[in-house]
Amino acid sequence: MQRRKVTFKLDPNAAQLARREAWTRLHCELYNAALEERIDAWRKAGKSISYYEQQNALPQIKADWPEFVELGSHALQQTLRRLDLAFQAFFRRVKAGQTPGFPRFKSAKRFSGFAYPDPAGWKLMQHGGRGATLRIGSGEAALSIRARGRHRFGPDAKPNDITLTRRNGQWLVSVTLRVPDAACxxxxxxxxxxxxxxxxxxxxxxxxxxxxxxxxxxREELPHLAALQRERARRRKGSLRFKRLGRRIARxxxxxxxxxxxxxxxxxxxxxxxxxxxxxxxxxxxxxxxxxxxxxxxxxxxxxxxxxxxxxxxxxxxxxxxxxxxxxxxxxxxxxxxxxxxxxxxxxxxxxxxxxxxxxxxxxxxxxxxxxxxxxxxxxxxxxxxxxxxxPGTGVAARPKPLPRQRGKSKSVTRETPATTPCV
Ligand SMILES: [Zn+2]
Incomplete structure (x- = not known):
């Protein structure tokens, strides 16, 4: 078995898009609340809160705010893990004598998305052509979103975990597949x-x-990019035109x-x-x-x-x-x-x-x-x-680095082939 990552572009309709944005906001709220809890506990009692304490509080949160239920418990845990990783990275860098920034509160607009760390709570079905369907959630709350793209690993590749991200107003789903060696x-x-x-x-x-x-x-696009950046610099920061140019630069x-x-x-x-x-x-x-x-x-x-x-x-x-x-x-x-x-x-x-x-x-x-x-x-x-x-005997062993295990990494190594990147 090998692990491979592929990315699909999502084509949600307006209603689905609204639901996805709402879910992202809830994940963001959870992230910020968990961060605040850690800061408070430290300020008031000099106590540090572990990931597991926060994970154990999830059932109570779902009881108090039922809107979190449809997000799926593993996805919620994954968001808490993401915060925990931010803290681990922070302390590791402090220990190494660097000057890292403290983990930050995030605005819902800039929160990149959320992830399902295992095959529960979603399903990805690849059709014959270039299309696929991603189903997230369960029962009546489930969303079936059209996805564009195709992977080359055949029907024996089993999707293991997914990360949904938003980039330049475009939703993408990145899937880790478990692929038999022969199919690679x-x-x-x-x-x-x-x-x-x-x-x-x-x-x-x-x-x-x-x-x-x-x-x-x-080099070819640089003059174009520079022109856009110059134009943006002439606009008032935060104005409509400024933002519009920012989006063009990002694209x-x-x-x-x-x-x-x-x-x-x-x-x-x-x-x-x-x-x-x-x-x-x-x-x-x-x-x-x-x-x-x-x-x-x-x-x-x-x-x-x-x-x-x-x-x-x-x-x-x-x-x-x-x-x-x-x-x-x-x-x-x-x-x-x-x-x-x-x-x-x-x-x-x-x-x-x-x-x-x-x-x-x-x-x-x-x-x-x-x-x-x-x-x-x-x-x-x-x-x-x-x-x-x-x-013989010279050189360095050239072995690919294994993909990191899906543990709330916001960015992971992608291992993609052109056939699987529909966004190109
Ligand atoms: Zn010579």
């Missing part, structure tokens, strides 16, 4: 061995010199994200389908894209340039590509080799004589003073990691 498998069409170097100039360069151009989604961001995810999905799928061995270097986008700002005492250099490079790097979504490669390679039986970047230094090493040839990131051509080997810089890197992959 991908067919491979070839047994190539390829090295690939991800970069900003070209999104990907292979060891044979082939390249995949960087679509530069963000543009979303569209850029959708196009990017779609591109990365398609290209990574093609890579694992063609390859028996796929080599690339390990990636640390968090440190790579660290701001060059520095501190007041030691200000960094070339901060703006680094910010531009960071934007390009994050926009090119290498982290996303690596995540997708990891699980898709496993599904296709492809060996994904991740070279140890620090030891190997693929961009500095000569693929012909293995000597280190230092160069700056502006130098696009590798010219070796030791053996005279000349090659485009990125192709040389791709070749170096491919040679490394052919050497």
């Amino acid at each position: 498998a991908r067919r491979r069409t070839a047994d190539l061995r390829r090295g690939v170097d991800f970069g900003v100039t070209d999104w990907a360069t292979f060891d044979d010199g082939q390249t995949l151009a960087n679509p530069r989604w963000l 543009l961001h979303e569209r850029i994200g959708n196009v990017r995810r779609d591109f990365v999905h398609k290209e990574t799928t093609r890579m694992v389908q063609q390859c028996a061995v796929l080599a690339t270097e390990q990636l640390a986008p968090k440190t790579m894209s660290r701001s060059a700002k520095g501190t007041v005492e030691a200000p960094g250099r070339r901060v703006r340039q680094k910010a531009g490079l960071n934007r390009e790097m994050l926009s090119a979504a290498f982290g996303m590509a690596h995540q997708m490669l990891a699980y898709k390679a496993e599904e296709a039986g492809t060996r994904l080799h991740l070279s140890n970047t620090r030891q190997l230094k693929p961009s500095q090493r000569c693929s012909a004589c293995w000597e280190i040839v230092p160069k700056t990131s502006a130098q696009r051509v590798h010219g070796c003073p030791h053996c005279g080997h000349v090659m485009p810089r990125d192709q040389n890197s791709a070749l170096v990691v491919l040679i490394d992959a052919n050497t």
Whole structure:
């Protein structure tokens, strides 16, 4: 059994939408009340309240306010767990010497949604075509909402838990499926061995010199985005026009994200389908894209340039590509080799004589003073990691991270294929 996440777009009618909003408001009220209880208990008695104490109070809450009953007890518990996680994260960061913000009260408008942590209280039925029906609640209170999308795992995939979220006025349901191993498998069409170097100039360069151009989604949309942001800055904050522009900006961001995810999905799928061995270097986008700002005492250099490079790097979504490669390679039986970047230094090493040839990131051509080997810089890197992959005992195990268990995470790792993302 494997766990996979898929997302469906919901198509509620007006009445269903109103009910969904009302349920979200109740979940939000519960969250805020539970937060207040914790704060009060601490202020008045110096006592901290645990998740279980709050969970045990739920039956009484349902007796006093019957409108909570139709929300389902497990969904209510899940919202309390979400608060508990916020506190755990807060204390963990305090302990680590960081300065986190205290868990906040949330307004119903900004409350993202709610979740059912197990198969109780809802049902998802996939039809033949691209449609599905999501049924939440039970008896007369049940809602049957049309959903758009389809997953590729067949009838043996069993939905395990769902999270309903609202994003840019659009309701989505994210489903965790329990899928038999066989239903996850991908067919491979070839047994190539390829090295690939991800970069900003070209999104990907292979060891044979082939390249995949960087679509530069963000770069193309940036002037448009900036214009909208400038226009919004001229409006009075909180005014109708200000809000309207905010929504347009959010939608543009979303569209850029959708196009990017779609591109990365398609290209990574093609890579694992063609390859028996796929080599690339390990990636640390968090440190790579660290701001060059520095501190007041030691200000960094070339901060703006680094910010531009960071934007390009994050926009090119290498982290996303690596995540997708990891699980898709496993599904296709492809060996994904991740070279140890620090030891190997693929961009500095000569693929012909293995000597280190230092160069700056502006130098696009590798010219070796030791053996005279000349090659485009990125192709040389791709070749170096491919040679490394052919050497036993090097590299890092490339195993996909397991999906987190559904425990009130507001954001979870999604593992999706294009066929399952109808919102693209
Ligand atoms: Zn050389």
